[in-house]
Amino acid sequence: MNPYTEDQSQSIGSLGESKLIEQLKDWLGDAAPAAPFGMGDDCAVLPFPSPGAQQLVTADPIIYGKHFDAQVSPAQAAAKLMRRNLSDIAAMGGRPTHAIICLALDPKVSISWIEPFYKALAEEAKRFQCVIVGGDVSSADHFLGAFLTLYGETSAPHPPLLRHSAQVGSPIFVTGSLGGTRLKKHHSFIPRISEGQWLARSEHCLSCSDLSDGLGKDFANVLPPALGCEIDCSQLPIADDAIETAKSSGKDALYHVFNDGEDFELIFALKPGTAVDSFLTQWRKELQTPVTKIGYATSRTVSKAPRLSFKNAPQSLSANGYEHLR
Ligand SMILES: Nc1ncnc2c1ncn2[C@@H]1O[C@H](COP(=O)(O)OP(=O)(O)O)[C@@H](O)[C@H]1O
Numbered sequence: 001m002n003p004y005t006e007d008q009s010q011s012i013g014s015l016g017e018s019k020l021i022e023q024l025k026d027w028l029g030d031a032a033p034a035a036p037f038g039m040g041d042d043c044a045v046l047p048f049p050s051p052g053a054q055q056l057v058t059a060d061p062i063i064y065g066k067h068f069d070a071q072v073s074p075a076q077a078a079a080k081l082m083r084r085n086l087s088d089i090a091a092m093g094g095r096p097t098h099a100i101i102c103l104a105l106d107p108k109v110s111i112s113w114i115e116p117f118y119k120a121l122a123e124e125a126k127r128f129q130c131v132i133v134g135g136d137v138s139s140a141d142h143f144l145g146a147f148l149t150l151y152g153e154t155s156a157p158h159p160p161l162l163r164h165s166a167q168v169g170s171p172i173f174v175t176g177s178l179g180g181t182r183l184k185k186h187h188s189f190i191p192r193i194s195e196g197q198w199l200a201r202s203e204h205c206l207s208c209s210d211l212s213d214g215l216g217k218d219f220a221n222v223l224p225p226a227l228g229c230e231i232d233c234s235q236l237p238i239a240d241d242a243i244e245t246a247k248s249s250g251k252d253a254l255y256h257v258f259n260d261g262e263d264f265e266l267i268f269a270l271k272p273g274t275a276v277d278s279f280l281t282q283w284r285k286e287l288q289t290p291v292t293k294i295g296y297a298t299s300r301t302v303s304k305a306p307r308l309s310f311k312n313a314p315q316s317l318s319a320n321g322y323e324h325l326r
């Protein structure tokens with residue numbers, strides 16, 4: 001849906017900041033607790049994390065024209081905003097608790113866009129068991145951005161799952177399937193919260209991250225700078241929608257797997273020598289989400305940054321991922 005209207009009476013400009021904030025609170029309903037624990041004071045007052053848990057906090061926005069466009073409904077945009085932050089909490093093995101949302105909006109944004117957007121944020125918060133405790137509204141010219149800060153906590157007593165901690169020989173896995181994001185997954189994925197928590201509880205996982213910028217870039221998230229990674233392209237879980245996308249893009253489906261980003265799946269590395277078959281049996285007993293071993297961490301002598309090498313790759317595969325500002 002196009003978020004803008006030329007009819008001033010239907011725009012948020014006709015409400016003004018204070019009236020809009022009142023409306024936002026109404027639309028959030030019981031997803032927004034009362035002050036001082038929620039909206040209404042200068043700060044929200046948050047409780048300490050549960051005993052033995054550590055506090056997590058992450059931030060990612062959605063910006064019109066950068067993370068979504070007019071093809072995406074306000075409810076889908078809201079789900080994407082919540083879930084891309086939830087995906088970071090999942091990657092650390094945590095669960096979400098509290099969210100703050102800052103809006104920068106052109107006055108021409110329509111009430112009929114912001115209302116379903118906020119109602120869907122409330123639905124998402126309830127579904128993923130967190131509350132929306134505040135935020136900010138400011139005006140911006142020709143811009144629509146919603147910036148979410150999400151608090152969470154680790155799964156006590158387990159430490160958070162960190163990036164860059166794989167070791168030589170670590171088998172590397174991904175959840176779900178990759179490369180199918182352009183058609184719909186970028187706004188309709190499920191953050192892998194249970195899977196992240198399960199990994200945090202397992203004694204096998206050394207390192208974990210989520211795939212937001214594409215496997216060709218984010219593989220490096222689980223590796224220390226001195227290591228490389230060999231990926232067996234014949235083992236990659238290619239999404240049906242990656243194959244569909246490839247039909248019209250003129251590129252190989254693997255191109256979309258490595259470069260399109262926004263898979264919001266987990267990539268993780270296990271301790272070297274982990275019995276992969278019994279790990280997989282255990283996973284499949286307790287989790288429904290598919291998981292695939294895609295390769296392993298390799299040693300590298302001359303190194304500034306982790307390097308990717310391939311088995312069974314098509315010739316001239318480019319695998320760089322998504323990079324803002326370029
Ligand atoms: N503008 C910024 N100021 C401070 N820290 C930032 C900024 N942008 C990103 N970071 C931090 O850099 C790290 C990598 O960011 P990013 O690639 O956006 O992570 P993710 O893919 O998980 O969103 C994160 O720890 C993030 O908090």
Ligand SMILES: Cc1ncc(C[n+]2csc(CCOP(=O)(O)OP(=O)(O)O)c2C)c(N)n1
Nearest residue numbers: 065066067068069186212213260261262322
């Ligand atoms: C209109 C529009 N343009 C481009 C994209 C594709 N896209 C936008 S951001 C992004 C990468 C991930 O986003 P980023 O903000 O880098 O997430 P982070 O790594 O910070 O979690 C991709 C593939 C899109 N989904 N919609």
Ligand SMILES: [Mg+2]
Nearest residue numbers: 059060061212
């Ligand atoms: Mg980010």
